Amino acid sequence: MSAALSAQHVVKRYGGVVALSDANLDIHSGEILALIGANGSGKSTISKVINGVVDLDGGQLLLDGKLVRITSPQVAKHLGISTVFQELSLIPQMSIADNIWLTREPLKSFKVINRKLLNQKTEELLSLFDGTLRTKFKPDLPVSALSPDEKQIIEILKAISIDPWLIILDEATASLDNRQVERLFELVRQWKAKGKAVIFISHRMEEIFRIADRFSVLRNGKTVGEGDIKDITEKELIQLMIERENVVQFTKVSAESESQSRTKSVYLEVENLQTETLHGVSFRVHEGELVGVGGLRGQGQRDLLLSIFGDIPFHGNIKIKGQSIHFHHPKDAIKHGIALVPGERAREGLLYIRTVLENLLLPSWNKYGFPLKIRKAKEDAARVGDRLNLVMASLMDPVSSLSGGNAQKVVIGKWLLRNPQCYLLDDPTKGVDVNTKAEFYALLTNLSKEGKTILFYSSDDDELVGLCDRVLVLHDGIIRAELKGRTLTKENLIAASLGVSNGGEA
Amino acid sequence: MKRFYISPPVAALILAVVLFLLSGLLPNGFGKDIHVAFAQATNIVRLSVFLGVIAAGQTLVILSGYEGIDLSAGSIVTLTAILTYVTVNGRDDKVLSAFLISLIVGAIIGLLNGLGITFLKISPFVMTLGMSGVVTGLIIIINHGNVSGKVAPIMTRLIARPLTPKIPIPNAIIIWVIFGILMWLLLERTAFGKHIFAIGVNRITSRLSGVNVTAVNLAVYSLAGALAGFGGFLVVGNTGVVFIALGQPFLFPSIAAVAVGGTLLSGGKGSYWGTMAGAIVLTLITSLLTTMQIPDSIRRMVLGATLLVMISIYGRQRGFRQ
Numbered sequence A: 001m002s003a004a005l006s007a008q009h010v011v012k013r014y015g016g017v018v019a020l021s022d023a024n025l026d027i028h029s030g031e032i033l034a035l036i037g038a039n040g041s042g043k044s045t046i047s048k049v050i051n052g053v054v055d056l057d058g059g060q061l062l063l064d065g066k067l068v069r070i071t072s073p074q075v076a077k078h079l080g081i082s083t084v085f086q087e088l089s090l091i092p093q094m095s096i097a098d099n100i101w102l103t104r105e106p107l108k109s110f111k112v113i114n115r116k117l118l119n120q121k122t123e124e125l126l127s128l129f130d131g132t133l134r135t136k137f138k139p140d141l142p143v144s145a146l147s148p149d150e151k152q153i154i155e156i157l158k159a160i161s162i163d164p165w166l167i168i169l170d171e172a173t174a175s176l177d178n179r180q181v182e183r184l185f186e187l188v189r190q191w192k193a194k195g196k197a198v199i200f201i202s203h204r205m206e207e208i209f210r211i212a213d214r215f216s217v218l219r220n221g222k223t224v225g226e227g228d229i230k231d232i233t234e235k236e237l238i239q240l241m242i243e244r245e246n247v248v249q250f251t252k253v254s255a256e257s258e259s260q261s262r263t264k265s266v267y268l269e270v271e272n273l274q275t276e277t278l279h280g281v282s283f284r285v286h287e288g289e290l291v292g293v294g295g296l297r298g299q300g301q302r303d304l305l306l307s308i309f310g311d312i313p314f315h316g317n318i319k320i321k322g323q324s325i326h327f328h329h330p331k332d333a334i335k336h337g338i339a340l341v342p343g344e345r346a347r348e349g350l351l352y353i354r355t356v357l358e359n360l361l362l363p364s365w366n367k368y369g370f371p372l373k374i375r376k377a378k379e380d381a382a383r384v385g386d387r388l389n390l391v392m393a394s395l396m397d398p399v400s401s402l403s404g405g406n407a408q409k410v411v412i413g414k415w416l417l418r419n420p421q422c423y424l425l426d427d428p429t430k431g432v433d434v435n436t437k438a439e440f441y442a443l444l445t446n447l448s449k450e451g452k453t454i455l456f457y458s459s460d461d462d463e464l465v466g467l468c469d470r471v472l473v474l475h476d477g478i479i480r481a482e483l484k485g486r487t488l489t490k491e492n493l494i495a496a497s498l499g500v501s502n503g504g505e506a
Numbered sequence B: 001m002k003r004f005y006i007s008p009p010v011a012a013l014i015l016a017v018v019l020f021l022l023s024g025l026l027p028n029g030f031g032k033d034i035h036v037a038f039a040q041a042t043n044i045v046r047l048s049v050f051l052g053v054i055a056a057g058q059t060l061v062i063l064s065g066y067e068g069i070d071l072s073a074g075s076i077v078t079l080t081a082i083l084t085y086v087t088v089n090g091r092d093d094k095v096l097s098a099f100l101i102s103l104i105v106g107a108i109i110g111l112l113n114g115l116g117i118t119f120l121k122i123s124p125f126v127m128t129l130g131m132s133g134v135v136t137g138l139i140i141i142i143n144h145g146n147v148s149g150k151v152a153p154i155m156t157r158l159i160a161r162p163l164t165p166k167i168p169i170p171n172a173i174i175i176w177v178i179f180g181i182l183m184w185l186l187l188e189r190t191a192f193g194k195h196i197f198a199i200g201v202n203r204i205t206s207r208l209s210g211v212n213v214t215a216v217n218l219a220v221y222s223l224a225g226a227l228a229g230f231g232g233f234l235v236v237g238n239t240g241v242v243f244i245a246l247g248q249p250f251l252f253p254s255i256a257a258v259a260v261g262g263t264l265l266s267g268g269k270g271s272y273w274g275t276m277a278g279a280i281v282l283t284l285i286t287s288l289l290t291t292m293q294i295p296d297s298i299r300r301m302v303l304g305a306t307l308l309v310m311i312s313i314y315g316r317q318r319g320f321r322q
Helices: A043-051 A073-078 A096-100 A115-129 A148-160 A178-193 A205-211 A234-241 A258-263 A301-308 A330-335 A345-349 A356-361 A374-388 A404-416 A434-449 A461-467 A490-497 B008-023 B034-063 B073-088 B092-119 B124-144 B153-160 B171-188 B191-201 B203-208 B213-239 B248-260 B272-291 B296-321
Strands: A004-014 A017-028 A032-037 A058-063 A066-068 A081-084 A166-170 A197-201 A214-219 A222-228 A266-274 A279-286 A290-294 A315-320 A323-325 A338-341 A422-426 A453-457 A470-475 A478-484 B162-164 B167-170
Touching: A004 A043, A017 A032, A017 A043, A017 A197, A017 A214, A032 A043, A032 A205, A032 A234, A043 A073, A043 A081, A043 A166, A043 A197, A073 A081, A081 A148, A096 A115, A096 A148, A115 A148, A115 A178, A148 A166, A148 A178, A178 A197, A178 A205, A197 A205, A205 A234, A214 A234, A222 A234, A234 A490, A266 A301, A266 A453, A279 A453, A279 A478, A290 A301, A290 A434, A290 A461, A290 A490, A301 A338, A301 A422, A301 A453, A330 A338, A338 A404, A345 A404, A345 B203, A356 A374, A356 A404, A356 B191, A374 A404, A404 A434, A434 A453, A434 A461, A461 A490, A470 A490, A478 A490, B008 B034, B008 B272, B008 B296, B034 B073, B034 B167, B034 B171, B034 B191, B034 B213, B034 B248, B034 B272, B073 B092, B073 B124, B073 B213, B073 B248, B092 B124, B092 B153, B092 B213, B153 B171, B153 B213, B162 B171, B167 B171, B171 B191, B171 B213, B171 B272, B191 B203, B191 B213, B203 B213, B248 B272, B248 B296, B272 B296
Parallel strands: A017 A222, A032 A197, A032 A214, A081 A166, A166 A197, A290 A453, A290 A470, A338 A422, A422 A453
Antiparallel strands: A004 A017, A004 A058, A058 A066, A214 A222, A266 A279, A266 A315, A315 A323, A470 A478, B162 B167
16 A cells, blocks of 8 residues: 655635635655644645545645545545544544444444454454543443543544544544544554555644654645654744734733733632633733733643533632632632633624614613613614624614624623623634724724723734733643743744743743 | 505504494494494493403414414313302302412412423423323313302403493403503513514623523513413403313414414514404404304304405515615
């Protein structure tokens, strides 16, 4: 088995957003390629292109020098390409065996599934991870009964069950423990010896250096560097990932206020916060401070904001203005003057078919008496709309009639009505147009000037570096680095995101 | 493009008026006699009141979304009708306590529905259907010893007769109008009402905006039970007799009235005005078909078809607007 896949000048656009502008990639059998890049650089998109989940808009894929079109995951499977996705694709109600062999079940006569063979083949696969799984791991166990790491392993087994020559591991190690990662790496080396190829995507720099033969660096949808892993250092890789020419203009309120913030009192104090994805996080935020939360996606940022807001259970201590609190419902947090702008506005932030007015007033109706003072509500909502430059035909139009940026303004606007003391923001500029982004930056700066405390997670590193007084970088559920002042650079931020310890003040 | 749009309550009301005017042309219709026409119209609306009140609770649970529905409404009506009948037993001074008992018993059954739905995560369809069975069983137990009771004169006077002989509008209609205004106040002019719509659209957004979704949901089901209880009280006040199958015939029409009134069956959008119009349309069609001596089987088919046509029209309108 010897093959080679080459992606040349691949372009992929999602509407107006260019996800890949010039992505290149070469992989041969018997090789492990690390695909590296910051948030939004296009790693996942290129793996989706290779796996046929999305079709490319430009460029070409060559398999053994011949042009191929991979139009669907089925075609990819047929070509011997298999992907382990980050978002799990298993069906919870079905058993391990049924999930792995879905659509490829071994059959007896009359198309009846051969249970015995099915279980036997599953046992064989499971034995690959022997010793790292719970005892008595049976093929007929439903997937819903498994822990996240076990699900991830089933996902890996499902991908290799088609006996591919190319395996894409997209953050497959993220939820595995050390022993399981070890085992996976042993398997990867075995596959390599057998002539298989592996594309390895990971947020752990250390793993990349341990397992990969070659690297390919993506930056803003463009391949900016390729080579042998032994010819490069961590530092050089990070340099490659950072864009030099890109200058973003930000007005920072409090470049000088570092000394000021010391004199201000502590607003929020978090001690040893633990949830499913957070493993002991401690920090303090002063009044009027704009603190960024950075790191690659899914490192616990969401849990951090939601646990402070009382939406998910947690262990640890949270103090607000020195007073210990433990909210069990968002309404308690709201009463204490905390606001949350959630990450997925359609699913978590808006009532799509209801009016702009009702969306803006949702957290505040209780303040409008009985019967509700609708005229006053409209006046207040209109004022917030003006402040945010909200473009709409009327307050009585449904939110579904607004553009993405304006809809996001509504999500923030509903809190402005309540004038909270503290804002928790979960990637508020995601999928928002450039003008609206600029307006958000101005708004955040103003709120911060007014003395509001802001905890701001963003997947856009430029934003964090440009806007924040301090940035806490999360990695695998802990604060890997705290960057401020001179250490707050994009370079350090990316280094810390990847778990490289010499980046900031670890 | 100019969009042609009529709000569902208005559409339902127009349908009712057109049907009514057409009915005048029937051989035994009101013809050109305006007095007879008025009397007939009044009678139709009066008959709609009972369905309208029972459908109020249905409106609330459907608005609260997430497959919200109350299939126990019919059996609650029967139960509270019987309780009222027995409690009052012909005495005017017992009417108030019978009224309160109806509300409380209905609310308790509704609360049980709500508890099962929110805490045991049973789907509203299954939970309220099961509850309907339980309540029906309860009715049979009560009924075994043959219910003896009587409606009080004051109930008949309050529900079935006009306020004064000079204004020939039955009290039931006046009660319904006041009730409609209260429902409007509840849905559109209280924080609770706004929260019902909110949880009907998106419960995650609602929770993250500080709405106590669990409490609102429990309150909605309790209130729906209480309103069905009130419906039972009114129904027995009108009929004066009770029997085991008293309430069940209201169940399907109560859901249909909500749908014909333009409330989204998926929740989060609609009004009680719509349900009132829907109740009138359904009652009108039923009574027209009855006067035309059309058999029950055909009546059911016509009612079902009306429901389908109205819902598909609303669905198309929404399609155009978005």
